[in-house]
Amino acid sequence: MILVAFPEMRPLAEDLAPALGADLLTLDWHHFPDGESLISLPGDLDGADVAFLATLRDPDRLALPLRFAAATAREMGARRVGLIAPYLGYMRQDRRFERGQAVSAPLFAQFLGESFDWLVSVDPHLHRIARLQDVFPMPAIRAVSAPLLATWISTNLPDAVLLGPDSESQQWVAEVARLAGRPYEVLRKVRSGDRSVDVSVPESAALREGTPVILDDIASSGVTMARAVERLLAAGTAAPVCLAIHAVFAHGAQDAILSAGAARIITTDTIPHPTNAIGIAGLLAEPILSVVTALDLPVAGTIRLDPNPAERTTE
């Protein structure tokens, strides 16, 4: 396999390539003065399984370069072209909330499916969509970060009380709490705009008995985390630690969370950011190798990969 990293993903690629037994190349992305891109692929890709590593935090900026890269790899003789997108943008707009809105999640999935033979991502924002495979036309596998998060909590915050900021977060908070052997609570969130969120905290003595750890999949504007921190402090807890899987962090988000009173912010390296403290390379190798191997099996219709997690199904 040849792993081709988009430039900002080189640090993660260096951790991942040995686990895949892959050669590592870095794609050259030249930006012309008029805003257009020139993508250049190094090396000999003839006959190779090629995996691009690009995190889709800014998907509009990356969409065409990804398409150009995949098409060029095929022109250079790649036998298969996959995408490792540790963070997968556009999964939040999974339905039409108001008349006339584009339902971006399936449209973006279709767009990627036109270029790539397979996809691996880490904990994509699957809220109303049950499985990646329900929106992606090609084999698409979710790597689950809960064991890594639980290990980090057990090692660094053995007195943690986990808190999900909204009902949707229960899915990962409950699993991380179970694996770490720690209690958890779920807060209530009401969003009325991009940066307008309110959070309410249940009356619970357990909240004041350990270090509160707010766990969410994404911190974007940071408003969800910041409101949760404020409400917890008002309820008499210790300063919370904020743990996000994906450090999306729009401008000012990190400051907003810290100004609200968070003790610290911890993220995984699905998106490069100074708060990264949990490396996900070890999580990615197995699903990538599984999907590539499965595509080589002689199939008549259905391929079933290792059934854990549930998303690991291609039909």
Ligand SMILES: O=P(O)(O)OC[C@H]1O[C@H](OP(=O)(O)OP(=O)(O)O)[C@H](O)[C@@H]1O
């Ligand atoms: O940092 P922020 O800008 O607050 O965004 C982060 C929040 O947004 C997502 O929820 P989602 O958008 O699915 O739900 P919501 O609109 O109810 O917050 C995500 O699960 C976080 O809870």
